[in-house]
Amino acid sequence: MPFNTIKMATTTQIRLRGRPAHTQGPTYLSYTPDGTKLVTVGSNNTTRVYKTGFDGEPTNIDDCQEQNMGVDSTDEFFVTGAEDGTVSKYSLETMSFEKFLLRCSLPIRDVALSPDGKWCAVASDELVVKIVRISDTSSVMYLREQLKPVKHLSFDPSSKYIALSCTDGLVYVYSLVNDEPELIRKIDGLIRTLETDDEVSAKVAWHPDGRAFAAPTATRDIQVMSRSDWENQRAFTNGHMGDVTALAWSPNGAMLASAGKDRKILLWETKTQTVIATYDYANVMDLAWHPTKNLLSFTNSDGEVYIFNDFVPAEHAHLVKLGPQPAPFIHDPLSEVSANIRRPIANGNKDVPHRGVRRGTPDSLGDILGSDIMGEEDDFVVDDDGAGYALGLNDNGKRPSGLIDGGPASKRPTYGWQPQYHESFQPGSTPWRGNRKYLCLNLIGFVWTVDQDTHNTVTVEFYDNEFHRDFHFTDTFMYDKACLNDSGTLFSCPSDKDIPATIFYRPHETWTARADWRTQLPKGEEVTAISLSDSFVTVTTTANYVRIYTLFGIPYRVYRQKSSPTVTCASWRDYVLTLGNGPVGADGNTKLLYTIQNIKRDEVCQSEDIVALPDGETVKSVFFSDNGDPCIYDSTGTLLTLLHWRTPSQATWVPLLDTKLLSRLASGRKTETYFPVAVADNKFHCIILKGGDQYPYFPRPLLSEFEFQIPLTSTPKPSSDDEDAALGEGDELKKLEGDYVLKSLLTAQQQDLIESTKSTHAQRTALARMEIDIDKTLLQMLAVECREGEERGMRALEMVTLLRDRSGKMLEAAGKIAERYGRTVLGEKIREVGEVRLLGDDMDED
Template sequence: MTDAEIKFAHLEGPTFAAYTPDGKYLFTAGQNSSLRRFVHGSPDEPEHIDREYGSNTGISITNESIFVSCEDGLVESYSTRMNGTYQLLTRFSLAARDVAVTPDGHWVAACGDDINVKVVNTHDTTKHMILRHHSKPIKHLTFDPSGSLLACSSVDGIIYIYSLTTETPDLLHKVIGIIPEIDVDSDISTRAVWHPDGRAFVVGQNNMDIAVVSRQDWGIKKIFAGGHSSDITALAWSKNGAFLASGDSKGNTIIWESRNQTIVSKRNYEGGITSISWHPTENVITYSTRLGTVYIQSKALSSDHENTLKLHLQPAPGFLSAGGDFVRLERRAEQKEDRSNRQEKTSIDDILAELEGDGEDDWLEDDDGAGYGERNENGKRAAGGLSLGVPSIKRHAYGSWSPDIHESLQPGSTPWRGDRRYLFLSLIGFAWTVDQKTHNTVTVEFYDQEQYRNFHFTDPLLYDKAVLNENGSLFCSPPGRGNPALLFYREHETWGVRHEWKTRLPDGEEVVSIALSNAYVVACTSNGYIRVYSLYGVPVKVYRQKHTPVVSCTSWSDYVMILGNGPVTADGRAQLTYTIENIRRGEVIQSNDVVAIPDKATIKNLFFSDNGNPMVYTSNGVLLVLQHWRSPGQAQWVPILDTAHLDRRIGGKKEESYWPVAVSQDKFCCIILKGGEKYPYFPRPLLSEFEFRVPVSNPPDEDQAKNDPISKLEESYVRESVLVSLAEDLVENTRAEEHEKMDVVRRNVSIDKILLQMLALECKDEEKQSKCLEIVGLMRQPRTLEMAIKVAVKYDRHALAEKIEEMRNQMEED
């Protein structure tokens, strides 16, 4: 039983209901070819429009128009004023299945059994676009809040993401393996329902869970799990995105709190749910069913959660707003009444008109006595202390701005694709998980199977992060299904006794990233805490990172490097910062310095190299090493390889990208991704290696290298100089072994050899004597200067030979 108001709106069959954006009307469409308009809060009978043919299959609404798709293939629009205004937008030869309108009401997208998607201008139907990249019919359509992206859910289980910012639509991405395959007339919803902040959307999955898909990489960000036991048939966000409502084929409805994916309300309505619509301003939600009935549920949320419904725009699940917390705005009664009467402004003209209008800043309070609330003789708001004649920028009281932050990253992991994903990829081995509907199964395999034993286990906790090293494996699970987040460490099985331990994090805390070294376990959490444990589970320390939200972490020996979101720059983007700490000594080596990545670039992976140097690989294909990182304030990010300039890619030879795995023996180890692939998939691909190459100049092709060998030597000198400085830092700051000390000597000899080759080439040109002398000044050993004198004499550069002799004598004296 339910206390909802019931409306018998249509004949038995799929029924659709939606509020106008201003909340004045509720429109319904169903199987009797009619549209009904209910006045919100009124007991009066609805007005209706009777269509001549075909049952309705979908509706989309603005304040002025209602758009309808029908089984007879027609896509039409009607005025919300019910004055008989009608327009045929387009038609299909087969049934139309869905319709969606952009927030500004200028464009309508429609799909049907004819496969192609049509996007039509509502003011001039001769202006239209056809989307053709899919091979099967599209069942559902949704525009993102900006109206620039269109998500098309195909019956073959693929979501096609189109960009409509140009005259020719671009296919941005195909989201594969997240939604199930369905029939064109199925009640199962595979609709991508965008969060109001536009950073993610939710879709129902085959296992009756609800996945949050990030717009950043089109991978699964969060899961609303364990709520439904039958197929998901409808999803809808509240106006501010703080809650998600879901319905299934058995009439069960759930309201989830989006921040932590917890259930706050459950109800059941007779008949399978076919659509859900939140009222834009009130604590009311409407469900339509397959029986043709519409349930208007007042007090949809309890008083404990109703205040959250009144907040400004909340971040999508897995994303954080500025400051990382939900900001609560206390709105006074007169403000609430004033804003409830405003229509949502979506166009630039509307926004400018609002900014220029009188009285739109009534929400400002002169709470510090500075005169902000006073008006001048013309009735305008005074500028307070800013009386320089420059107009001030007004801020909206309702709505918020959030900086562009760097999303969290677990090194070595990939998103879900189909029913499986890699939890970790490294040179030690790899771990992957498979979705078995009710649980997952985790498999770990090693490259050296003589030393390590592979293992496999059933995973009811749904581990979503993992790390492997020479000693053991670390897993963590997210909170959910009544369990808090959990860390699980397991030693590798060798000939001794295997040790393992588990620890549960406090309720409400989620692990963002984990790291494992040969000494410590590190977990960065959603509360900004850094939790450090010994390899036997003893908690070593807990502290809060200064720059949050935390992005990622990695560790080596006693060191841990943590990435976080730092200060926001003028372009609205948070700086990516890093901190390096020696856990054993409790010493911060580098504190909240900036990771030097280009604008709009992101981190694809971070790790320590085999000899302990911090590395990051960016989305534009550059591998950076942190030089002098053991010296506080002296660290620099040096590009050690730019994969866009590999020989195999010069001249467009290869269309490929690279998935970073590790750095070992001065080589970049990666997985080559062909075409437009972004992540490795199964079967497990082979590893490839590339030599370092510092981007000193444009890399020459084979013919250029023969004619200009100096550029190759210059790159070799810069590269070897970086590598020798890393080796010297290692020797100076650790108990270096003999082979590490010899490595420094060998690299210095290599640098001098390169400089001698450069000197021999430059000595051929009489006008380059100054450059030759500069090259000699870079040499590191007196013996090399003796050889440089011989080179100068060979090319009859006797004046140069004399100056080199002076330099050699000075070096010996020093």
């Protein structure tokens, strides 16, 4: 029978008449994924199935279990859970009962089908949550970590995770990726405590993009939390005056509907978290959006169901038609640019997005991820004659994601591969995670900022508080980059409306009243990276300019970088290193080019030379060591330094450490990555990251250090004692060989320093000592070779020829080693080497 609607005075006040579906009591509903049917269950033993668009009587399935407390459906069947502890499956094709999926000893409180339709999760007054396979009811997974009964269940859109809302006020999130469920997070402080029969909701509602979920809080707000870092994101606040009883995201994630004890149904816009419509309905217990239409249905505790056509008011109806929208993050990770990611250039266009600009929220996930990921068909190209028009398309005739960037260009067919470039990044910084991020991490200290919506708060902390005092300040400029050294702190912020991008420097100490300074870039120019040395401030920009300032703000030099777009910069004393994108290589990636110059002397040490990276890999960080040698850390986990960089066209990237070969990882049981911080005291200083993290987070992470280890061979895996004994001498020789190569490298760097600068006596003495250490290492290697036998004599003699000492003392020591091990022939050869070397020295003198 038809039901009339009564329009109230305000446009949002549309009063529906409820459809009597069940006897008085809790009533629940579920739409099938295709939207053709709406299933309702309640206190009586009848289940009703409404056909969408049909205003007549629903189809009844009688003789069901009574007091049903939950329902969920697929296109082919639906499941219900009843207070008698049974979970029933019904066919939507035959409209009849099929089988019992599960029986519990206590009342069922909620049921949920995984989005792939393969599993059914069941919460009851028992402590254990059971997940039964639909096709084989003997296959059951058990979730046992919770200490109290669970009231609500919620699968994420990928079916890989499930969230349990427990009556003790905790949310338990399990991973279902493996055969055995794994508790990955226990969240306290999000939901309120409640009883299993309360009409108040604590249900977790996953956002359709799967990256976040929302839940009602004890303060009657609705809090969004990120799954990647478990940080609170935006919240829907100041809406309900009573406890929330139900909530549901619109299918595209653009809106959120919620119902409360205040007899209100609120419609929120996700992007702004504002209420766009309010409706007066009491005792609402469940909400369900139609998958495609502007239609929301809901049930109440009086056994009624409401089917609300045009639920979203006309002035906001365009929200229904939008593509998939992102969850309301404070700082959306997908809109943040990773510190080492390569980005494609659509159709070769070099008007690339700039890291310095804080982007607005995209209109759709398709704008962020690319339309292909979200299932758009705009880029469908058919290569029906095999002529290669669809080069680069996948087996479905669509372009793989990542080949084109968002925007208008992504709506046009693009043929062939697309070149990919390095995005700009700030060394030592992290992306936003929740409402905070590190602006700078180094051996001096760290700078971090917290987003307070209207402003940020910046904190600068030092490891040595006797030398510098910590400080913090309210940041209305929204600084997004920072550098820290012993002299001061450098900040930069993106442009905002009519305010251009700004540079701000604050010295730690000053003998005048005010020494900090601030300068603005030309309008339209954004900062891509900044660096700070004892002499200069360096700024690279989106206009491909490199801007050099003195420490007190005097513009010193401005020039345009040859390689573009710019990537980053680093500086040490008078030297500045800049990175930029160069020509496209055979793998479709741009080659990273670097330039090093002495600003004060106006000398170019290396000009547009190539950064040595394997195909497809990227630079994670770039910095100078404490000795002033350039270093990079790449995405393979390798630390490299630049040798002979002061001599034009002679520079070579040499590995100092491959973190994948660390002995701590040799067993294969430990998985971790490393966030680079600095190179100092001939050690790699970093932050160890576990659990798949890519960046450090709060509280303040501890610094770790690793000795340099030239990657010559893999670290042997732990073995038995007998095997260790057999490999002992071989391992010793491998270690000595690594020491020899490393010491030779460090000596070469010291030699370059002495030859290129006004060296001190201490530096020259250090060089002489380093060369002696190299010879000592060679003598140790010689001893190992002599122990191995006479057949290793030629290799041993070669080591002798590598000795650097010209006085003959080291050759004499080598002869004694050969004599000790009875290597007579080797001893004679060593004496011959000594005579030849002595003769050569005499000829040099002549």
